Amino acid sequence: MTRDLLGRHRAVLPEWLALYYENPLEITHGEGRHVWDAAGNKYLDFFGGILTTMTAHALPEVAKAVSEQAGRIIHSSTLYLNRPMVELAERIAHVSGIPDARVFFTTSGTEANDTALLLATAYRRSNTILAMRNSYHGRSFSSVGITGNSGWSPTSLSPLQTLYVHGGVRTRGPYAHLDDRDFVAACVDDLRDLLGHTRAPAALIAEPIQGVGGFTFPPDGLYAAFREVLRERDVLWIADEVQTGWGRTGEHFWGWQAHAHNGPPDIVTFAKGIGNGMSVGGVVARAEIMNCLDANSISTFGGTQITMAAALANLNHALEHDLQGNARRVGGLLLERLRAVAAQVPHVREVRGRGLMLGIELTRPGTDEAAPEAAATVLEEARAGGLLIGKGGGHNTSALRVAPPMSLTVAEAEEGAAILERALRSI
Incomplete structure (x- = not known):
């Protein structure tokens, strides 16, 4: 079903309309901080439609x-x-x-x-x-x-x-x-x-x-x-x-x-x-x-x-619901967790950010040279582990972008950090 949709996408939409992943993802529904794809796979969403799902998927008040x-x-x-x-x-x-x-x-x-x-x-x-x-x-x-x-x-x-x-x-x-x-x-x-x-x-x-x-x-x-x-x-x-x-x-x-x-x-x-x-x-x-x-x-x-x-x-x-305060508290924990992981991964040049807006910049070990292929690898491995993240950066898109809905819980932050750790170690 997804392959058929991908073929139809390519037949009628511009080539410059980027798609993530080697096998692009069709998201069918979401709830809270999670989304599901057309095959029924569940993902923890750490990108929120490019920072657009601010509070939660299917938030009852908004619906x-x-x-x-x-x-x-x-x-x-x-x-x-x-x-x-x-x-x-x-x-x-x-x-x-x-x-x-x-x-x-x-x-x-x-x-x-x-x-x-x-x-x-x-x-x-x-x-x-x-x-x-x-x-x-x-x-x-x-x-x-x-x-x-x-x-x-x-x-x-x-x-x-x-x-x-x-x-x-x-x-x-x-x-x-x-x-x-x-x-x-x-x-x-x-x-x-x-x-x-x-x-x-x-x-x-x-x-x-x-x-x-x-x-x-x-x-x-x-x-x-x-x-x-x-x-x-x-x-x-x-x-x-x-x-x-x-x-x-x-x-x-x-x-x-x-x-x-x-x-x-x-x-x-x-x-x-x-x-x-x-x-x-x-x-x-x-x-x-x-x-x-x-x-x-x-x-x-x-x-x-x-x-x-x-x-x-x-x-x-x-x-x-003081989601700003939640972003400060949970985001601070997530930032420290990711920095601890990054200290053990030679490809990570810097982990930066504030609140629930965190970037992980990847370079070739021992240099300041961008490593876009490493970023692509982490993106794929994170998806395989059940986590969606983004990427960006002015240096050949070698930065990973982490921006979950602002209602993220501590348990979800720990779960996402663990998946990201495995993905980073896979480079």
Whole structure:
């Protein structure tokens, strides 16, 4: 059955639409932190549909909200008043930390970042954007143009002029040998020098933790230090929270809060986990920025009643059950367990991350040379052991990505770590 589906997939879908595994997997249903494939095999899910299943598979509150809303009305567009959309916007504006916040809903993180770029360039009357090396921001024409990871940027054409800043990867590059304080100072000096050679950019867009880049991140406070420099030139700060938002990092509700001593970003984008699998993205910004557009705009599918009802139920569940706290506690245990395992595996260069957002970077032993074949081996062996994980990284996808639903239990964390240990030892 799966082989037949694979043949049909290849016959009608693009070659560049990637599939995991030598024998691709068809997931048919899920519950909690587990999913099942078409052959009836059960897996512990440590990737959650690329960090999208934030709370749990088949979460009753979300399923109930979707069912009840579907029985009333599914969609009407933003041309009409929409109670679920207003209610969710109120909640997000409140938790955003942005004063006088306005919220616009989209269908994905790509579209959210696209909207943020539109707002920033229109507000600042500049098409120059600062982005981080090793970054990823989506697959639209504009977001591909600012992505600092060549493996995910299929064209050099872009409506924007993009300048890339150093600092998103702590343990590689020209400043890797410095301590945290000197690393931040060197990155700030690099940014200041860059700004001295260009017209004032519209904004800096940055992921607090680089997702597709392999869950890499700078020392705390880097973006706050950047912001002091950016303010001198009236350059906006866009925090891409598509993967880091809603408490996944454990220590903070938003990833930007690790860099927060001088206030929140001007614009925050979000998606993935908030919908728990429903297609929800969005942008939060100060009213003066959000309202700067001087032309008509709507969203046909952004903010539909059914996706808003699901996201509201999901966010309420996450807040009421302190899933941020669970991500901090269980994620901390999982991180230490994986670091203990990694110390005995020569291919592991680094285990990094926060909360339930952990990366394991693999290299050829004794070198800094990427080992994508080792990452592929671990991915396959983990699946054979009943565990689904992801991969990424700016160095030939040689980083494993671990991001379970935030309701992960200690017992499940131990089970997954044991499977990962066997998979890593199989390299």
